[in-house]
Amino acid sequence: MIRFAVVGSNPSAPLSLFDPGRLLRATCTAVADTDLAQARQTASALGTHVTVASWDQLVQQHAENFDAVLIQAPLGSRAALVRQAATAGKHVLVESPLASTTDLADQAIEACKAAAVRLMVGHEMRFLPSNLAVAQALKSGQLGEPALLRIHRWLPPDTTAALRRDPDSNASRAAAIGHLADEIDLANWLFQGFPTRVYAKARSSSAIHSNLPSSAEINGHDYFQLHVAYPHDGMALIDRSTALPAGADYFSLSLIGTTGAAYADDHNNMHLAYRGGPPTAIRGVQGDGHWLTQVQEFIDAIHEARDPVVTGKDGRAAVRVAEAAIESMITGSPVLLG
Amino acid sequence: MQSVQNTTTFRTAVLSVVKHSYVPLGVASHPRFELVVVADDDSQPEWVHERNALFAEKMGIPYVRDVQRALADYDVQVAVVSSEAERHCDLSVRAAKAGLHIVQDKPMSTRLSECDRLVEVIQANQVKFLLWNRNHLPALIEARQAIQDGAIGQPYAIHLDFYFSKDAGPPKGSRKPGDAPINWLERQREAHADGSDGGVGVQAMGELQIEGIYPLAYLHMLSGWEVERVYTQTATQFHQANVDNEVDDLASVTLEMKGGFLGTLAIGRIGAASHPDIGEIKVHVLGTRGGLVISEARPEVSVYYRGQPAREFRNIRVANDNDYQLMDNFARAIDGNGETDLDAPTGRTITAVVEAAIESGRTGKPVDVV
Known part of the structure; x- marks a missing residue:
């Protein structure tokens, strides 16, 4: 049985969105959050009554009561928490992105390596059932080699986790990395490699008719598009908006392979409701099971003494490509990688 | 009260139909366009003539191995061009110089310089040009x-x-x-x-x-x-x-x-x-x-x-x-109601992109x- 603690307890934060009753060979033993009321709420949902107000208290008072930690702290403190958890000998599942810079990511990875603990980065898009199906088709050889990946991800502002928990860095590079890392990781994973080149643009959805976007900074931009090159002529187009009106988000992934293609598109999974006037689309949802799958993978990797499917190296790669994308947005030129 | 609709019919020459026949057939889907002749240059290779002749036979219209003669003899007002891509603009330029309005298959050309030449001739001869497209789906x-x-x-x-x-x-x-x-x-x-x-x-x-x-x-x-x-x-x-x-x-x-x-x-x-x-x-x-x-x-x-x-x-x-709507737009443009859905300057711009x-x-x- 793996005993885990949760650091950062926003009940709608990614690593809290799983059903603890369905988790195998693991149990939650403590929750740490500066907001104790929120910590108690999360602890209750996860089946424990132990709550503390900080990481320091967690380690000082309950170090013997947990083997692993799920970190969903603000991006600015995330890498430091990973290092501290590793130093305390705890396995780590950390919300994505791993860090706000590759340097910080390297430090976190090195700390985990030195302490011989498992490090998994919560790039949850890999665990979405539709994405798993695409990956399986690719892995089985049905699609041949990946050739062109297209991702559209459109969200309303209030569901953007990175911004929600980093209100002070809304306009910062770190926030932009938070915007981009998950889709980049998804692309890296499907191509099973690291990009060779990235070209990226950004703009503010509200700044219509202004001269954008290759400005010297990326503050206030809520729309990003990436054009990523992979070895063997692979290519990916990713667009991400956090400017949809409040309500549902939209996700679409298509992967053109050399011998086949897969289309995982919300557009193809809509129900209809007739209530007068034009019909309303109701999305066929994929549920929250991918959160459980992700945490279970972390638990299983610890049990089986193996690397999890999303490693610190993967998390670092996503941060590195996001950094390059930001550089491209600023310079207006493609950035070579690798 | 119903508006009075122009019912003038445009006699149309098909200038080469070696690629898809869907463009001339699309033109013919509109009652104001009548295909009356297929024409191409005599110097073209035999496989080109075979395809042109086959289409002409299918449509029950003559095939003339001389573009200039066909344009002169058949009293046509419109040309539809569906040749090899590298010949598109040249055939369209010759049609425009003869005062014909033009429907042309895509791509506009394999060379931007050819597009420029066509844009110039279209403007000089005050004829309408439609680059075939799918915008009316x-x-x-x-x-x-x-x-x-x-x-x-x-x-x-x-x-x-x-x-x-x-x-x-x-x-x-x-x-x-x-x-x-x-x-x-x-x-x-x-x-x-x-x-x-x-x-x-x-x-x-x-x-x-x-x-x-x-x-x-x-x-x-x-x-x-x-x-x-x-x-x-x-x-x-x-x-x-x-x-x-x-x-x-x-x-x-x-x-x-x-x-x-x-x-x-x-x-x-x-x-x-x-x-x-x-x-x-x-x-x-x-x-x-x-x-x-x-x-x-x-x-x-x-x-x-x-x-x-x-x-x-x-x-x-x-x-x-799509076919009918494209041609209806083209007919209205000829009648004097504005430009076509995809005119020559726009086609040239797309080619440049x-x-x-x-x-x-x-x-x-x-x-x-x-």
Whole structure:
């Protein structure tokens, strides 16, 4: 049985969105959050009554009561928490992105390596059932080699986790990395490699008719598009908006392979409701099971003494490509990688 | 009270029909256009004459192996050009100089200089020009209406997917040691039987060049944005003919528009196994008040049955009135009601975007559109 603690307890934060009753060979033993009321709420949902107000208290008072930690702290403190958890000998599942810079990511990875603990980065898009199906088709050889990946991800502002928990860095590079890392990781994973080149643009959805976007900074931009090159002529187009009106988000992934293609598109999974006037689309949802799958993978990797499917190296790669994308947005030129 | 409709019929010459016959047939779908003659230059190779003669016979009209004589003898007002791509502009220029209005197959040309020449002649002779397109497909009309109605506010980004899932001859990697490279024209001639000869001509063309007009025409129709700069990746992933002739069969393009608007284009001939129908063709539009996702194929009807051939489309497009609407627009333009849906300057602009995209794919750098 793996005993885990949760650091950062926003009940709608990614690593809290799983059903603890369905988790195998693991149990939650403590929750740490500066907001104790929120910590108690999360602890209750996860089946424990132990709550503390900080990481320091967690380690000082309950170090013997947990083997692993799920970190969903603000991006600015995330890498430091990973290092501290590793130093305390705890396995780590950390919300994505791993860090706000590759340097910080390297430090976190090195700390985990030195302490011989498992490090998994919560790039949850890999665990979405539709994405798993695409990956399986690719892995089985049905699609041949990946050739062109297209991702559209459109969200309303209030569901953007990175911004929600980093209100002070809304306009910062770190926030932009938070915007981009998950889709980049998804692309890296499907191509099973690291990009060779990235070209990226950004703009503010509200700044219509202004001269954008290759400005010297990326503050206030809520729309990003990436054009990523992979070895063997692979290519990916990713667009991400956090400017949809409040309500549902939209996700679409298509992967053109050399011998086949897969289309995982919300557009193809809509129900209809007739209530007068034009019909309303109701999305066929994929549920929250991918959160459980992700945490279970972390638990299983610890049990089986193996690397999890999303490693610190993967998390670092996503941060590195996001950094390059930001550089491209600023310079207006493609950035070579690798 | 009903408006008085102009019913003047335009006698139409078909100037070469070596590629798809769908363009002259599309012209003939409108009651105001009457195909009266097929013509081509006598100097053309025999296979060209055979195709022209076959179409003329099918339509019950004469085939004349002399373009100038046909234009002079048959009292025509309109020319429809569906030759090899490299001859498009030249035939159109000759028609325009003869005072004919022109419907021309895509691409506009394989060379931007030819487009410039045609634009100049069109303007000098005050004739109308329509570059064939798919802008009147039902889904595109609905998308335009939704945008015009403000359904998503002011658009700021458009993404276009235009994948044709046809095969194009032997797959990549199928050429054996010692085999000669595939001759582009011969391959296109063979492909005529199944309609996958969109790139017919001596000069090899990639998918960007052959089909790029369609999605870029969507961009023009839906937004009116002017592409200023492009960044492109191209690849040959699927077809040996493309490998042997060093032209793309897959491409992705970043589109940077005047005013800071952004977009992308994904285009390819990705193989028949990749889609149950003609291919995934979609438009994604982001606006200040929402997003719009359009499938070009809709509306469609699904049909499945025992013994269905593997390559038969399972989904059949319905309510497609594109041909008639294009020609109705063309007729109204001739009548004096404005320009055509895709006129010569716009076609030239799209060709310039494609040329810049190909150059960007070759150099790996962003390229300004000129």
